[in-house]
Amino acid sequence: MIVQTLLLWTHCKFIISEDTYFDLKKILLNINMIAIAAGIIMFFLQIKLPTMFQSAVSGMGSLMGPLSMFVVGMLLAGMNMKEVFTNVRAYVVCFLRLVVFPTIILLVFIFTGMTKLFPSASQVLMVSLLAASGPAASTVTQFAQLYDNHAFESSVINALSVLLCIITMPIINIIYTFLL
Numbered sequence: 001m002i003v004q005t006l007l008l009w010t011h012c013k014f015i016i017s018e019d020t021y022f023d024l025k026k027i028l029l030n031i032n033m034i035a036i037a038a039g040i041i042m043f044f045l046q047i048k049l050p051t052m053f054q055s056a057v058s059g060m061g062s063l064m065g066p067l068s069m070f071v072v073g074m075l076l077a078g079m080n081m082k083e084v085f086t087n088v089r090a091y092v093v094c095f096l097r098l099v100v101f102p103t104i105i106l107l108v109f110i111f112t113g114m115t116k117l118f119p120s121a122s123q124v125l126m127v128s129l130l131a132a133s134g135p136a137a138s139t140v141t142q143f144a145q146l147y148d149n150h151a152f153e154s155s156v157i158n159a160l161s162v163l164l165c166i167i168t169m170p171i172i173n174i175i176y177t178f179l180l
Helices: 002-017 024-028 029-045 051-077 081-085 088-111 121-131 138-146 151-179
Strands: none
Touching: 002 024, 002 029, 002 088, 024 151, 029 081, 051 138, 051 151, 081 088, 121 151, 138 151
16 A cells, blocks of 8 residues: 555656656655655554544544545446447556456466465465456546546546456456466
């Protein structure tokens, strides 16, 4: 998650916002980056939050999945489904995101012997594979809407990838299980 957040608030923001300059101070002082730094420090120093704060943070963390689905649902509700299902470029992007990329990850896992590194390695790698075979992030769509840069195309890719991953994710899972 740290790597994903770093990439979102650096590379993704830079590309979608089409900024002509790269303001390192603005990136590093972003609330998301500060939260990552605080989390890393707390982890390594074994600092525990008081129960009240720990409960609040846990509750907020539990909201992330449902909130993401809420955003996807709002996008789907506001779309013309004919435009979604007839967008050829979206199918190409979804094919790369939902089939090609997870297949490459799957092959790397199997042919490098990573699944035998430790007793539960195959289960740990399964979680990584499922994350890699998931739909396009709704965060990218939110960035596109925020910066008014290809928001519709981003929404179409997000919506189509959510719908198609219902088919592709179980297939990737079955292939992984079969090849072990």
